[in-house]
Amino acid sequence: MSGAATQLPGAVAGPVIRAEGLTKTFGAFTAVDAISFEVAAGEIFGFLGANGAGKTTAMRMLCGLLTPSGGVASVAGFDVGREPEAIKRRIGYMSQKFSLYDDLTVRENIRFYGGVYGLRTTEIRAKTEALLGRLGLAHERDALVGSLPLGWKQKLAFSVALLHDPAVVFLDEPTGGVDPITRRQFWDLLYEAAARGVTVFITTHYLDEAEYCDRVSIMVDGRMAALDTPAGLKQQFGAADMNEVFLQLARGAKNTE
Amino acid sequence: MPAAMFAIDLQHLSKSYGPVQAVQDVSLRVPPGELFGLIGPDGAGKTTLFRIMATLLLPDAGTAAVAGHDTRGGMRAIREVVGYMPGRFSLYPDLTVAENLDFFAALFRTTVRANYELIRDIYEPLAPFRDRRAGALSGGMKQKLALCCALIHKPEVLLLDEPTTGVDAVSRQEFWQVLGQLKARGITIMVSTPYMDEAARCERVALLQEGQVLRVDTPAALQAAYPVPLxxxxxxxxxxxxxxxxxxxxxxxxxxxxxxxxxxxxxxxxxxxxxxxxxxxxxxxxxxxxxxxxxxxxxxxxxxxxxxxxxxxxxxxxxxxxxx
Known part of the structure; x- marks a missing residue:
């Protein structure tokens, strides 16, 4: 895309994500234990934690898929408990597991998701051209998505998640299994999106990727055990890299999987 | 039977699925007792190689021998001495932890008790959940149980297909410590991973991309192979x-x-x-x-x-x- 930044319709003033004492219990088990944090527009926010620390539960609440047991949270200005449908229209979502339909072509996938997000046909057409040009996929428009290399699929899935100009995009381990060069190209797409004002909320098991985030939170046993810039966290824990920070925090966890 | 010179000997293996060439002229030799890594992204051909070695798939061309037996004709002999942990969880979700373990031991005409020593360190954190259904375990515990089941017949060769994918950094580190202990017992281990940092923990690795071997070497030699100052x-x-x-x-x-x-x-x-x-x-x-x-x-x-x-x-x- 050219330098012309896409203006996000109805951009929110102040934090795009705001959680205050956000809690989720399942019976006697507290999966998310009163977490509080804010994420600014255009920030790349790394959401880390060991398996079982509560990341997925917290993310599902922020996406409006799960009602909190306590506390409040808002995403793009809407309350996660009371206005989940409004949130779903203002966010994009992509994970390694769920992204595109292999049996549809590149163009069909874009058209399908454009329809799901409620875009007009003319809008979808224009966005399809821009997207294919930006990704260098113009010649592959009629190829089945299943025939594309994994790296291209992931770049396409990310772009499709941004089709409706969401305020926030939630990425759940988006780079799993891709080669190291493609992984880095994927991060270039994240940087570009963030520079356009999209807030990027990302989980990853690659701790070198935590270094690329503006700020990183680390969940341990349902609580937010740390939240700072990568440099700040390394200083706080006297660690050489984010891997060391993570290991120091996660080793003390009780709810290990 | 004389001891094989190579625990795993793959020569010019190729395998296609329709138009997709999954493995292309791959040759690898792993001596007994080595901890060998297959390193590469999804689509590199790692799983196809494991399925050929585990006698679940025949190659289109080339030969594969495991523990001295050719995978063509040697299926029964190979299955006796190989432990295979597929990338996808493939234990019985409706059986408990203990039942799964007993089942796999029985398949190999042995008992959990006979080989408990080998799995003790891995099984101990699972022991409190022995009556829980395997399907209800968390990811890290499933992984530990799958490794126990792959080890319960005391295999000579362990085939581990992406055991650490989707696993957090703490569990990954623990898993590699376990692999080191198993290697110390003389078990040959072939393990695949998309995590480059884990390659350094193998004795030798093959770097794979789109079905081809880019290079096979020790981690140190691979680092030294970088051609220009960095x-x-x-x-x-x-x-x-x-x-x-x-x-x-x-x-x-x-x-x-x-x-x-x-x-x-x-x-x-x-x-x-x-x-x-x-x-x-x-x-x-x-x-x-x-x-x-x-x-x-x-x-x-x-x-x-x-x-x-x-x-x-x-x-x-x-x-x-x-x-x-």
Whole structure:
């Protein structure tokens, strides 16, 4: 895309994500234990934690898929408990597991998701051209998505998640299994999106990727055990890299999987 | 039967699925007792190689021998001595932890008690959940149970297909410690992973991409194979603007983000034609003019990931697809 930044319709003033004492219990088990944090527009926010620390539960609440047991949270200005449908229209979502339909072509996938997000046909057409040009996929428009290399699929899935100009995009381990060069190209797409004002909320098991985030939170046993810039966290824990920070925090966890 | 010279001996293996060439002329030899890594992204052919070695799939061409038996005709003998942990969880979700373990032991006409010593360290954290259904276990515990089941007949060769994918850093580290203990007992281990940092924990690794072996070597030799001097560059502020400046630098050969630093190699011609003093001084001057503060530049020992990207045929980053 050219330098012309896409203006996000109805951009929110102040934090795009705001959680205050956000809690989720399942019976006697507290999966998310009163977490509080804010994420600014255009920030790349790394959401880390060991398996079982509560990341997925917290993310599902922020996406409006799960009602909190306590506390409040808002995403793009809407309350996660009371206005989940409004949130779903203002966010994009992509994970390694769920992204595109292999049996549809590149163009069909874009058209399908454009329809799901409620875009007009003319809008979808224009966005399809821009997207294919930006990704260098113009010649592959009629190829089945299943025939594309994994790296291209992931770049396409990310772009499709941004089709409706969401305020926030939630990425759940988006780079799993891709080669190291493609992984880095994927991060270039994240940087570009963030520079356009999209807030990027990302989980990853690659701790070198935590270094690329503006700020990183680390969940341990349902609580937010740390939240700072990568440099700040390394200083706080006297660690050489984010891997060391993570290991120091996660080793003390009780709810290990 | 005489002891095989190689625990695993793959010669010119090829396998296609319709038009997709999953494995292309792969030859690998693993001596007994080695901890050998198959390193590569999804689609590199790792799972196909495991299925051939585990006698679940016949190659289109080439031969595969495991523990001295050819996979053509030697299926029964191989299955007696191989432990295989597939990438996808494949235990019985409706059986409990203990029932799964007993079942796999019974299949191999042995008992959990007979070989408990081998799995003790792995099983102990699972023991409190022995009556829980396997399907109700968390990811890390499923992984431990699957490893126990693959070990319960005391195999000579252990085949582990991406055991650490989707597993957090703490569990990954524990898992590699376990592999080290199993290796110390003389078990040959073939393990695949998409995590480059785990390659360093193997004795030798094969770097794979799109069904082909890019290179087989020790981690140290792979690091030494990087062809040109490599630098680490860092500056204050976000990494992204620094990456962009380095990509635009005319003498840049490759530049990649590595944690908080950028790894940079320079074109040899530019190094030679450096006008004012050294290539390093030119670069520092350029970055200062581009507005980067507190730039640090140091020589670097390449990592396996650097070498892998080099072997992938890394073009200069300025012409990488996303920059087009």
């Amino acid at each position: 630098y680490a560059v860092r500056a204050t502020g976000s990494l992204y603007p620094l990456l962009q400046s380095l990509r635009a630098y005319p003498a840049t050969r490759t530049v990649y983000a590595f944690g908080e630093e950028a790894h940079l190699s320079l074109l040899p011609a530019a190094t030679a034609a450096a006008t004012t003093g050294t290539a390093e001084a030119d670069l520092l001057g350029y970055l200062a003019r581009a507005g980067h503060a507190q730039v640090q530049l140091r020589g670097l020992t390449p990592t396996i990931e650097d070498t892998f990207m080099e072997l992938l045929g890394a073009r200069p980053a300025a012409t990488a697809p996303t920059a087009r």
